[in-house]
Amino acid sequence: MTQRTPLMAGNWKMNLDHHQATHTLQKLAWTLKDAKHDYATVEVAVIPPFTDLRSVQTLVDADKLQIAYGAQDLSAHESGAYTGEISPLFLTKLGVTYALVGHSERREYHAESDQLINAKVKSSLKAGLVPILCVGEDLDTRRAAAHVQHTLLQLEAALADVTAEQVRTLVIAYEPVWAIGTGETATPEDAQEMSEAIRGRVAELYDAETAQAVRVLYGGSVKSSNVASIMAKPDVDGALVGGASLDPEEFAKIVRFHSHEVGL
Numbered sequence: 001m002t003q004r005t006p007l008m009a010g011n012w013k014m015n016l017d018h019h020q021a022t023h024t025l026q027k028l029a030w031t032l033k034d035a036k037h038d039y040a041t042v043e044v045a046v047i048p049p050f051t052d053l054r055s056v057q058t059l060v061d062a063d064k065l066q067i068a069y070g071a072q073d074l075s076a077h078e079s080g081a082y083t084g085e086i087s088p089l090f091l092t093k094l095g096v097t098y099a100l101v102g103h104s105e106r107r108e109y110h111a112e113s114d115q116l117i118n119a120k121v122k123s124s125l126k127a128g129l130v131p132i133l134c135v136g137e138d139l140d141t142r143r144a145a146a147h148v149q150h151t152l153l154q155l156e157a158a159l160a161d162v163t164a165e166q167v168r169t170l171v172i173a174y175e176p177v178w179a180i181g182t183g184e185t186a187t188p189e190d191a192q193e194m195s196e197a198i199r200g201r202v203a204e205l206y207d208a209e210t211a212q213a214v215r216v217l218y219g220g221s222v223k224s225s226n227v228a229s230i231m232a233k234p235d236v237d238g239a240l241v242g243g244a245s246l247d248p249e250e251f252a253k254i255v256r257f258h259s260h261e262v263g264l
């Protein structure tokens with residue numbers, strides 16, 4: 001069986017300007033250094049606003065940090081008359097590793113379609129970025145018990161024309177919309193049910209090896225107090241953390257989920 005390295009990714013959303021980004025990242029790095037964090041055991045990434053990325057790159061390079069960073073979105077195009085868009089090529093130039101694609105807030109507030117999300121998955125892969133593809137259902141869909149079907153349809157649409165080799169590098173984040181920023185967390189069993197279903201669909205669409213390689217994260221009100229029980233589930237490979245990632249000490253505790261009993 002493939003060993004998947006857990007990934008803890010902090011999505012800062014539209015918070016922290018570039019000065020605050022530097023302070024927050026510095027504090028996160030110090031806290032993890034004090035805890036003697038082994039980045040080979042649990043990978044760490046921050047996903048700041050675009051305007052912070054250059055400052056984040058400068059700090060990561062200067063202090064040789066092992067923390068990866070990502071963008072919250074990207075264009076499906078490489079260049080041209082697309083005012084306000086950010087090319088995947090600009091992101092690779094800035095040392096960016098990950099790109100969120102299809103976050104529920106992009107789907108909701110920017111009417112991003114499955115087709116556009118598929119184009120963005122392909123444009124990130126083409127540029128050498130690792131897409132963190134976000135999928136998940138809203139409350140009505142969950143109440144109607146259609147959450148698995150709904151989420152797998154989003155997954156399938158996003159992966160159209162993506163090869164098995166590419167999917168193996170991909171990160172998929174299951175984020176039930178009703179659990180985002182609400183304090184309402186899906187149970188560890190809910191997270192496991194969907195992660196297993198996602199992996200199962202990847203196996204059907206591709207093969208077992210690809211399904212074992214792809215990392216599936218859970219996102220939605222993850223905190224240091226609930227992360228360990230979610231991470232105990234076999235198909236959950238990490239967390240996409242919103243609010244709690246803005247506090248570097250709290251985020252460091254999330255990263256250190258396996259050492260809660262013995263403290264940081």
Ligand SMILES: O=C(CO)COP(=O)(O)O
Nearest residue numbers: 011180181220221242243
């Ligand atoms: O949307 C999320 C991460 O992308 C989750 O946000 P919260 O952790 O604030 O619920």
